[in-house]
Amino acid sequence: MTGQPLLRVADLVTEFRVHGGVVRAVNGVSFDIHAGETVGIVGESGSGKSVTVMSALGLLPSAGRVVAGHAHFAGRDLVAMRERELQKLRGKEIGLVFQDPMTALNPVMTVGSQVSEGLRQHNPGMGRRAAAEHAVELLAEVGIPDPKHRAKQYPHEFSGGMRQRAMIAIAMANRPRLIIADEPTTALDVTIQAQILDLLRRVQQETGAALMMITHDLGVIAEMTQRVIVMYAGRVVETAGVDAAFHDSRHPYTRALLQSLPKLYHRVGELPAIGGQPPNPQRLPDGCAFRPRCARSHGREACLTRPELVETGPEHRAACHFHDEAVEVDA
Template sequence: MTEPLLSIDEIVTEFRVEGGVVRAVNGVSLDVRPGETVGVVGESGSGKSVTMMSALGLLPGHGRVVAGHARFRGRDLVGLAERELERIRGREIGLVFQDPMTAFNPVMTVGEQIAEGLRRHQAGLSRRAAGARVVELLAEVGIPAPERRARQYPHEFSGGMRQRAMIAMAMANRPALIIADEPTTALDVTIQAQILDLLGRVQQETEAALIMITHDLGVIAEMTERVVVMYAGRVVETADVDTVFHEARHPYTRGLLRSLPRLDHRVAELPAIGGQPPNPQALPPGCSYRPRCPLNQGRDECLTRPELNPAGRGHRSACHFHAELAGLTGGVE
């Protein structure tokens, strides 16, 4: 098996907030190998995006990584000087943000911003050559009249076109890794499908690894090879995509799967996971999922935090009772 391109190892991230400290990421580990597509899934607030921002040194001022490592091509990004991180971001790691309207500078044209990334990471590239490459990139991601569009500002683009331009910027320097953070949020279904198809095509053409951060299991099923499920700042299950969808061994994963609409099964209403995600400032003792878990039933073991233990070949689950889920095809009642 090839060495990981990115290896996140026991990352712990805290934010200072009014009233104390919030531990948003609590010992997360995951690997991504060259050319691999990994999905990171979970409810809002589970720590998906913060994990990646921690690895890339993009946390806001009140956040900090207090433990762990994030090694990219063997080099630890945690604690790396900002100038060194800037050389890696955009050149070796491309980013597709959730909201391109806020990711783009509103007072620079889209073409200027893409060209800036090209010239920063490609020494000696002239303005003329960068401009020509921008037009090529916009055409490659399906933006019509790319020469005219390159001279426009982000607010003159539709939401779907802004996301296409963000993908063009991410792929501009042919990075080894692309991180897409909820890339289809707030887009209509037709545009979502186009953006996902574009990401898949870009990955195939550049041979980059792809991390897809999402709360949408449909996106996970369509796009990824391996899945990392997060809850309350921790990884609770990880396996290849077929195993997660057919042999999930954590009750939270099964709850997510039960809430998916299915064409072959008619129901009056979709089942939902009871309760709410825990307050990260006041996590329950032991298993964070315990208050919502149908397997809990007052068991003492649930008062001890479960580790991410083997549940099969290449399959790990952070549930004391994952063996009870073996062979079940439906959700946990």
């Protein structure tokens, strides 16, 4: 894409202090997101997806810290910002939708007061009554039935789908420029999941925001995104337009993820799985981190050297020494 990106993450490195040493959970991650674009970040649990975003937004727990790199949002380096400056951005210019709304929402505050809290924090001139009325309007916008009554209820009185809708209402309250949805449908059944994805799509269209979807669900990636970033062991291993990623993937990890998807037009049988386990970040293998699980490696000496992201096609990059050996994926 052309033009200045809305969010540019460059060479980000994040470490955690743990018993017995230091874990590098994010290791040199770089990517761009442009205004109005929908980008998916995908990978197995522990690949560094959420930690990358939490690093950029200053939301790491006390044991974690960014040790290198930058995350520029609209030209401002988030990593260099103080907490007070970040608080002015989070909830106003950057909206967040977390995986588990039951833990993200405050259990002792009504849902309406939590929606109006963000409105008043970022709009000091807005009175309590005006914020409460706008909160009801926002709950109605995200499909909460009887919003005036529901605004007075607590999170435990909402279903899982309704709690997620409330989280989206909070995220969109100040019409942010970027919405980050971290596994927003993981705990929901397929019907509610479809409704939430439709809602996120509509909210993005109405606000004109860029949307970042963090997920392990390739179906969500295929349905929602224009571009996909694949992460493994704290690094970006492939980035491409969603069609290229699904039908002409260049990294064996991306191919393995796609091949593990069930297909409606194939006979039901045992799905192929990726052998082995993701590596322990304290003891990463030499060279390519995917090497021990990679069918393409076969003990090749080149795989003992860590591959860098290289251009493999238009707006398509992969970190594999043998990316030219990839063939079309049946997905």
